Amino acid sequence: MDLYAKVINYTIPIFLFLIAVEHFFEWRMGRKVSRGLDSVSSISSGVTNVVKDVLGLSLAIISYDWLLGHMALMSIEATWITYIVAFIVIDFKGYWKHRWEHEINFLWNRHVIHHSSEEFNLSCGLRQTVSGVVDYFFFLLLPAALLGVPVEVIAIVAPIHLFLQFWYHTRLIGKLGWLEKVIVTPSHHRVHHAVNEEYMDKNLGQIFIIWDKLFGTFQEEKPDIKIVYGITRPAKTWNPIKINYQHIFLLWKDAYHTKSWKDKLKIWFMKTGWRPADVIEKYPLESVGDPYLYQKYDPPASSKFKAWAWIQLFFNYFLLVYLFSHIAVIGSPYIFIYGAFVVLSVYAYTELMDRNPYALYMEMGKSLLGLFMIYWMGDWFGASEHFGLWYSATVAFYCVASIIVVGYFSFTEVNEKSQALVRS
Incomplete structure (x- = not known):
């Protein structure tokens, strides 16, 4: 490890x-x-x-x-x-x-x-x-x-x-x-x-x-066939954790909804994308028909909104470097708590990228957890022993600042999206 x-x-x-x-x-x-x-x-x-x-x-x-x-x-x-x-x-x-x-x-x-x-x-x-x-x-x-x-x-x-x-x-x-x-x-x-x-x-x-x-699975790239990238059932989200489980969640739902006991078992081992006939009829899904006409998932975002997404990403990478550099010193079970904090942070800021109205509450939960860990442990997972107090102070500042900034975007760009959906 x-x-x-x-x-x-x-x-x-x-x-x-x-x-x-x-x-x-x-x-x-x-x-x-x-x-x-x-x-x-x-x-x-x-x-x-x-x-x-x-x-x-x-x-x-x-x-x-x-x-x-x-x-x-x-x-x-x-x-x-x-x-x-x-x-x-x-x-x-x-x-x-x-x-x-x-x-x-x-x-x-x-x-x-x-x-x-x-x-x-x-x-x-x-x-x-x-x-x-x-x-x-x-x-x-x-x-x-x-x-x-x-x-x-x-x-x-x-x-x-x-x-x-x-x-x-x-x-x-x-x-x-x-x-x-x-x-x-x-x-x-x-x-x-x-x-x-x-x-x-x-x-x-x-x-x-x-x-x-x-x-028999080789195919050369053809100059006359323009490549369109993605998946046939578009993810429609920036949240990587959600994407990881969308397909399995669909399989569980289809297995539950189909009336055929045979299909409830069969669905797991059939060719990718197969669904029971009764489920297809009752619960149709959005899929890419003509790939050349498909509109990519790309909700509008201001330059400052995009910049904040990059800041969130790189700050969490900054946290990750410390975890991986001192993983033996931090030890179990704290390494798992640390890892959970980073994953929760990724979930929160990618939900903001998707303009989820609940993103602010997720950000608050993540940040309050971080502040609690600093209070409970006296610093950020022993960082003061290696870097002094500045590392823990930086993490604490980030936790507070992220609530404020996400709050700002929640009342500007997230609300703007919600209002646009209502008007449409």
Whole structure:
């Protein structure tokens, strides 16, 4: 946990720097590939995901350690060849995990957050799940276990494999010649994120595109088919936590409403998007018909409203850096309280981004919790031992200021939206 937290503290600044570089080239090239609140939502999703991962809030049904202990046919040392084998096996596992998440209804809930952005850029690459707390797919590492690949090799290669999936989430890089035949490129992954019927559920590989060509899921990007990004049932929210559970909530509702006992069970394992016929008729859903006519979710927002969203995001990232740097010192159960505060904060400010009239109350609840923690502990989770009183004072000031600022926006932009809806 402690080591992974330190790795995350080193890698997140790299991701944020690359996102800034993409924004610079977007401006220089005169190409619009991002929107402010969409990017805030994407990065906020990444924040919730790393909180879950670093705090170990996930469970593998079968661990690699168990597979190795019970299935290994040989024992090998950790050489460079071992790392290559591990990388290939992890990528093979990644392809099938990714494919089943696209094809099976209940598994789609683990992955829908990643496709929910209606843009395609580097920040979109940070939209990662918090709902996937159970790993059903560790059995796919069986080839590595049979060969006796050591646990520490998998532990090193797995995060590297994950981080290498970030760079190809961009529209600013064209096709890459012979590399298109071997690895997943931005062109391949643009196809993967498309909502166009011609492109959907294609290019499921994570590093090597060879798996798609072997198993019949490859689709080249066509110059005459403009890609439209998103999901067929639009999320219509900036709140990443809500997006993580929209699909599973729909499945529960459909299973409850259908009259067929067979369909109550069947719905979970059918192809993604399948619904019982009686539910479709009685409870229709909004979906993207013609992708070229679809209007993106983009409620109007002033520049100061957008600026506040970015301030909220980066202050919570500031809090996260302290948590990950001192996770062993803070200890249990306080690390979970800290993580809950950050997730609650993300929920509150993204609800404000959605113009939820209750966002002010959520912000007040989060801020009062933060102030109570400072009062109860005497500072902010032991920060005074490392930085003096200024860190705790800064957090306290933020908690008070956020109530005031959110209150201001609640009586200006949030109320303006509500009044517009009444007039319409």
